Amino acid sequence: MNVLFPATADAVLEALRAHPDARLMAGGTDLLVRRRAGAVAPGVLVCLERVADLNGVEVLGDAIRIGAATTLTAILENGAIRERLPLLRDAAGAFASPPVRNMATLGGNLCTASPAADTLPPLCVLGAEAEILSSSGTRRMPVADFVTGPGRTALEPGELLGSVTVPVPGGGTIQHFEKVGRRKAMAIAVVSLAALLRVEGGVIAEARLAWGSVGPTVVRCPEAEALLAGRAPTLETFRAAGESVRRAVRPIDDVRASAGYRRRVAANLLLRLAEKAGPAALG
Amino acid sequence: MSPLPSMGSRSRRFDAPDKALGRERFAADEYPENLLWAGALRAGAPHGLVRGVDTARAEAMPGVVAVLTAGDVPGANRQGFIYWDMPVLCGDKVRHAGDPVALVVAETREILAEALLAIEPDIEPLPVVDGLDAALAPDAPRVHDLETGNVLKQATVRKGDARAALDRCDVVIEETFFTPQQAHCFLETENGTARMDAAGIIHMTVSTQSPFRDRYEVGQALGIPQERLHVIAPFLGGGFGGKDGVTVQCLLALAAMHAGGRPVKMWWSREESLLAGYKRHAARMRFRLGAGADGALRALVCDLDYDTGAYAHLGVEIMALGLEHASGPYRVETLEANGRCVYTNNPVAGAFRGFGVAQVSFAFEGMMDRLADRLGMDPLELRLQNAIRRGDRNGVGVAMTASTGMAECLAGLREHPLWRTRGAWVREAPPLTRRGVGVAAVLNGMGYGRGLADMAVAKVRLTVDGRFRIYNGVSDMGQGNSPTFVRMACHVLNQDESGMELVQPDTDRSHPSGSAAAGRTTYTYGKALIRACEAMRDKLLHRAAMALLVDDVADLELAPGAVRHPATGRALPLALLGSKLHPDDRCCVSEAMMPVTRDVPEGGEAFRLGFPHLIFPYAAHLARVEVDELTGRVAVADYVAFTDGGRVLDPQTYEQQVQGAVAQGLGYALWEDCAAEGGRLLATDLSTYVIPGAGDLPDIESHAVETVEESGPFGMKGIGEVGMNGPLPAVASALLRMGLPMTRAPFTPERILAALGGDDS
Amino acid sequence: MILSFTLDGEPRTLDLDPGLRAVDVLREHCGVTAPKEGCGTGECGACAVLVDGEVRLSCLMLAAQLDGRTVTTARGLGGAGPHPVQEALADRGGVQCGFCTPGVAVTAAAFLERHPDPTRAEIRDALSGNLCRCTGYHKIVDAVEDAAERMRKERGGRK
Ligand SMILES: Cc1cc2nc3c(=O)[nH]c(=O)nc-3n(C[C@H](O)[C@H](O)[C@H](O)COP(=O)(O)OP(=O)(O)OC[C@H]3O[C@@H](n4cnc5c(N)ncnc54)[C@H](O)[C@@H]3O)c2cc1C
Numbered sequence A: 001m002n003v004l005f006p007a008t009a010d011a012v013l014e015a016l017r018a019h020p021d022a023r024l025m026a027g028g029t030d031l032l033v034r035r036r037a038g039a040v041a042p043g044v045l046v047c048l049e050r051v052a053d054l055n056g057v058e059v060l061g062d063a064i065r066i067g068a069a070t071t072l073t074a075i076l077e078n079g080a081i082r083e084r085l086p087l088l089r090d091a092a093g094a095f096a097s098p099p100v101r102n103m104a105t106l107g108g109n110l111c112t113a114s115p116a117a118d119t120l121p122p123l124c125v126l127g128a129e130a131e132i133l134s135s136s137g138t139r140r141m142p143v144a145d146f147v148t149g150p151g152r153t154a155l156e157p158g159e160l161l162g163s164v165t166v167p168v169p170g171g172g173t174i175q176h177f178e179k180v181g182r183r184k185a186m187a188i189a190v191v192s193l194a195a196l197l198r199v200e201g202g203v204i205a206e207a208r209l210a211w212g213s214v215g216p217t218v219v220r221c222p223e224a225e226a227l228l229a230g231r232a233p234t235l236e237t238f239r240a241a242g243e244s245v246r247r248a249v250r251p252i253d254d255v256r257a258s259a260g261y262r263r264r265v266a267a268n269l270l271l272r273l274a275e276k277a278g279p280a281a282l283g
Numbered sequence B: 001m002s003p004l005p006s007m008g009s010r011s012r013r014f015d016a017p018d019k020a021l022g023r024e025r026f027a028a029d030e031y032p033e034n035l036l037w038a039g040a041l042r043a044g045a046p047h048g049l050v051r052g053v054d055t056a057r058a059e060a061m062p063g064v065v066a067v068l069t070a071g072d073v074p075g076a077n078r079q080g081f082i083y084w085d086m087p088v089l090c091g092d093k094v095r096h097a098g099d100p101v102a103l104v105v106a107e108t109r110e111i112l113a114e115a116l117l118a119i120e121p122d123i124e125p126l127p128v129v130d131g132l133d134a135a136l137a138p139d140a141p142r143v144h145d146l147e148t149g150n151v152l153k154q155a156t157v158r159k160g161d162a163r164a165a166l167d168r169c170d171v172v173i174e175e176t177f178f179t180p181q182q183a184h185c186f187l188e189t190e191n192g193t194a195r196m197d198a199a200g201i202i203h204m205t206v207s208t209q210s211p212f213r214d215r216y217e218v219g220q221a222l223g224i225p226q227e228r229l230h231v232i233a234p235f236l237g238g239g240f241g242g243k244d245g246v247t248v249q250c251l252l253a254l255a256a257m258h259a260g261g262r263p264v265k266m267w268w269s270r271e272e273s274l275l276a277g278y279k280r281h282a283a284r285m286r287f288r289l290g291a292g293a294d295g296a297l298r299a300l301v302c303d304l305d306y307d308t309g310a311y312a313h314l315g316v317e318i319m320a321l322g323l324e325h326a327s328g329p330y331r332v333e334t335l336e337a338n339g340r341c342v343y344t345n346n347p348v349a350g351a352f353r354g355f356g357v358a359q360v361s362f363a364f365e366g367m368m369d370r371l372a373d374r375l376g377m378d379p380l381e382l383r384l385q386n387a388i389r390r391g392d393r394n395g396v397g398v399a400m401t402a403s404t405g406m407a408e409c410l411a412g413l414r415e416h417p418l419w420r421t422r423g424a425w426v427r428e429a430p431p432l433t434r435r436g437v438g439v440a441a442v443l444n445g446m447g448y449g450r451g452l453a454d455m456a457v458a459k460v461r462l463t464v465d466g467r468f469r470i471y472n473g474v475s476d477m478g479q480g481n482s483p484t485f486v487r488m489a490c491h492v493l494n495q496d497e498s499g500m501e502l503v504q505p506d507t508d509r510s511h512p513s514g515s516a517a518a519g520r521t522t523y524t525y526g527k528a529l530i531r532a533c534e535a536m537r538d539k540l541l542h543r544a545a546m547a548l549l550v551d552d553v554a555d556l557e558l559a560p561g562a563v564r565h566p567a568t569g570r571a572l573p574l575a576l577l578g579s580k581l582h583p584d585d586r587c588c589v590s591e592a593m594m595p596v597t598r599d600v601p602e603g604g605e606a607f608r609l610g611f612p613h614l615i616f617p618y619a620a621h622l623a624r625v626e627v628d629e630l631t632g633r634v635a636v637a638d639y640v641a642f643t644d645g646g647r648v649l650d651p652q653t654y655e656q657q658v659q660g661a662v663a664q665g666l667g668y669a670l671w672e673d674c675a676a677e678g679g680r681l682l683a684t685d686l687s688t689y690v691i692p693g694a695g696d697l698p699d700i701e702s703h704a705v706e707t708v709e710e711s712g713p714f715g716m717k718g719i720g721e722v723g724m725n726g727p728l729p730a731v732a733s734a735l736l737r738m739g740l741p742m743t744r745a746p747f748t749p750e751r752i753l754a755a756l757g758g759d760d761s
Numbered sequence C: 001m002i003l004s005f006t007l008d009g010e011p012r013t014l015d016l017d018p019g020l021r022a023v024d025v026l027r028e029h030c031g032v033t034a035p036k037e038g039c040g041t042g043e044c045g046a047c048a049v050l051v052d053g054e055v056r057l058s059c060l061m062l063a064a065q066l067d068g069r070t071v072t073t074a075r076g077l078g079g080a081g082p083h084p085v086q087e088a089l090a091d092r093g094g095v096q097c098g099f100c101t102p103g104v105a106v107t108a109a110a111f112l113e114r115h116p117d118p119t120r121a122e123i124r125d126a127l128s129g130n131l132c133r134c135t136g137y138h139k140i141v142d143a144v145e146d147a148a149e150r151m152r153k154e155r156g157g158r159k
């Protein structure tokens, strides 16, 4: 096996040109597990761990740009993310375990495109945008479009995910993330919910919701979002939206949980928002 | 004058510093020069006839040293304890997905992996016996050729006429409980290295709980005289019963016979360990309990079915312990316990901490909770009222003549603040959360039981340089028996730890002392060791008398590093004594055997070995439990265990056993399940077989109720197992208090949410 | 590929297939068996080592990634003697079978560098990727608390 360590994004693209069969490896926490299972046997690996310009968090006015090779630990510990994107921070906090977070990257999480990827629901409700690099230029698209199915992305051969830019929601927005796994840490999501709730004058002005692990990729539910708008954030309100959630999700049975459980919990998780939004609704 | 921590005080374990530094060498850490790698090809199919195994492609691969199939196995090709039913390599039939059909020896791991992929087994599928119902169906396909179908053993144990008594009871409760297969999940998976020397002797270093019996088992299976097998058992990276009996041993020895004298290493991956390793028996337990209106237990009738998977292993003995413990730590006037040990195409079930008792603990405690509910009694008071006391006869009629601290454990719990304040705690539950506080009272027979000598042979040697070397004969899988042996030897010989050396079991150096099992390791070997050390002390005083010009050994004493004559202050250094004595004279060997009961209940004759027991450790556990109503997630907020393990030799080791067992028990209660579908495991690795992590468990408070077990070394009895039996019923008890009557473990969020009911569209 | 790295303070140079797993390089090719393998899939933390001071799972790392790095295992964690975490683990009963212990030790040591005064909950969080089947974690948490105190005292003493 040949392992290359380019130092810049351009050098990565160059390496991909020189070795069309090469695989990219960021933290390796997906790729090397798949290699062990015999699912992949790459001859050439282009390792992103020493590429400086793919790594790091940068505040750009009302948005935060995160390099694709930034680790989950770096995301978790970043001050700007903690303050302004608690949703993403919480998702990073619920991700795997500290040692895995030291290795796993945001780009790897998006490119693996697992239905259970923890960063996807938050990035979708936040309206994040992916930046795709190739030797012929750069293109951008919403993260929601970047992931096209389980294990599938919009990346073309020779392309590389460069970064993700996340708009910071306006003040007063409630950001909520909850992951249901089989144990506290080291758990692949059975269901996860990312929610943005803007509450004004005691009613929900806008709701954005996204679920993980209940469909081939992130599930949105515009019907529930519409139902919530204009209502007080009470248990009854969230309960009323449950039915449309149960209809929208497309869960499967697997060793971790049944489809029925996932469907029911996907709706139930909304009720947690009542607790979180309750005080805001009063104030 | 003793410079040592006295028995009973808290001290650092002798083995801990090297382990913390990563210096201890486990079996897995052996990489001898010129190493070959061995691996097994697993059937994949849970049930089928082996038509052939095409090894040609694998054999032709460069770097492949040998490819072996059933025809290459000399000897009986059968492993086992009592029922020799498990092939080393399957030639005719495979009975579970992890059955090995070929063995490869190769130069590297990579070549090994490729060669295993290149072998093509031709297996004609047979209908799969996927559980108890399938196995017991009238026309069930047979896993083995038994006249009794798939029932390996059926037995009934009786005390009085329980059925008649049941009819006369004021209340009768009936319920059926189910427990899953559980994987041991020791961190060090099954492994070892082996080499055959020029004289034809096979030397093995294996992660094993039973080095001496391994020789016998491997010898039988491969037709090798035991004297040609040498087994070393270094510290194990966990065992819990899963390394009691051969795992890699037969395959390794076979590989070594085809390795041209080179060392061979076999190390099961985690995936392979889950597929092919032993498991705890899944069980179905139907209970009928009758009581008087006053809460007195009058009759218990139960039917216990244990799924032993593809092979017997210790399944019959495990079922026997289920029958023996079916009535829990209670006085019950009459009992009828029916047991069946059943073959299926599930993974092989074998020994696991709580040996058959962890299962029935869920059932008998579940019955006590339901009875308390029915009678409107406090569940703890009901338990206390019926708790077995010294002098009583237990459920199978054995008189409790040994220490019996069940009531004391319960009494301790009753006074505990977490029990006393349970009402307030439950009332203060946050929104969307239910709370409950549960209790459980449990026990676990210690030792092998009647019929199988529970014996150990201890050896201690004075080295030439004046130190004492203890030759441990019972594997230390982490429970800390061997550091406790050091502690005992220090005490009897009045030495400090710097004067001690510890050798782990080695069939060439130590003596057969049984397996690391049944809470017996410290008890039996410890008793033998005390005797050996006393003999050594006596010997050294006598040998020193001459040199010190003393004519009565009563005037002499052993001191750290020397024999001393206090009257004159003269001393003879042990180093000097060691250098002078003949090697034969520097060694003391003594033995001990655990007492057994002579009481055998009606029906007990069915079990020649291991039934019933005389000495029991006891425990009472409390769990404060929270349930999230939105997800069904169960969290154990607090946990308290009161344990009667006789005298406490060292609180630290004692608490370690309690806490570790409780953790494993909570895993059993909440997460762990080797569920198989059609004989194929659903949980294949540590991401799907979930064991609790640091964030999933509460602090575990441990209290010792110190009875004195007169027969035990320094008054102790073994507590390795009893702690395992409490968590499942304690959590179930808490759930029942919240209106969630659970009869099927583990209590997954999914099952809890279903029990919570409510909208489900 | 020629790999050069520092292992527990000693320079090492080996000629190896860059696609080997780091855990095998350390254990089999360097003879340093402090890191253990409990799963090979990143779940158990037994193989944890420090790479340039940060915790890494050596079962999910390639040999090539070691090149130019400084690798510390439990064997070299404390330099010449034991690290305070290792002393505390041994003293406070955080070691039973000991197979998880080297991974726990390096993970806890790295954690305490950044969090000198953690709560029990934070310690449990930090160790949530290190499975232990023997202890139930209680005494491991005790030990890390104790180590934090020992390290604070040491630092205080040095001032
Ligand atoms: C023990 C364990 C626990 C886990 N727990 C979780 C969890 O809780 N939540 C969760 O979401 N995931 C979890 N995962 C999965 C995994 O850690 C994540 O998906 C992680 O984010 C992958 O990142 P990586 O850098 O390691 O990816 P890698 O394995 O390096 O790469 C994954 C894939 O993405 C490609 N790739 C990587 N970077 C780029 C790029 N910049 N451009 C184009 N392609 C790229 C690679 O070629 C590869 O195909 C877990 C994994 C393990 C082993």
Ligand code: FES
Pocket: C036, C037, C038, C039, C040, C041, C042, C043, C044, C045, C046, C047, C048, C057, C058, C059, C060
């Ligand atoms: S062996 Fe690396 S995490 Fe388990």
Ligand code: FES
Pocket: B187, B237, B238, B478, C094, C095, C096, C097, C098, C099, C100, C101, C131, C132, C133, C134, C135
């Ligand atoms: S001490 Fe055995 S796994 Fe932790």
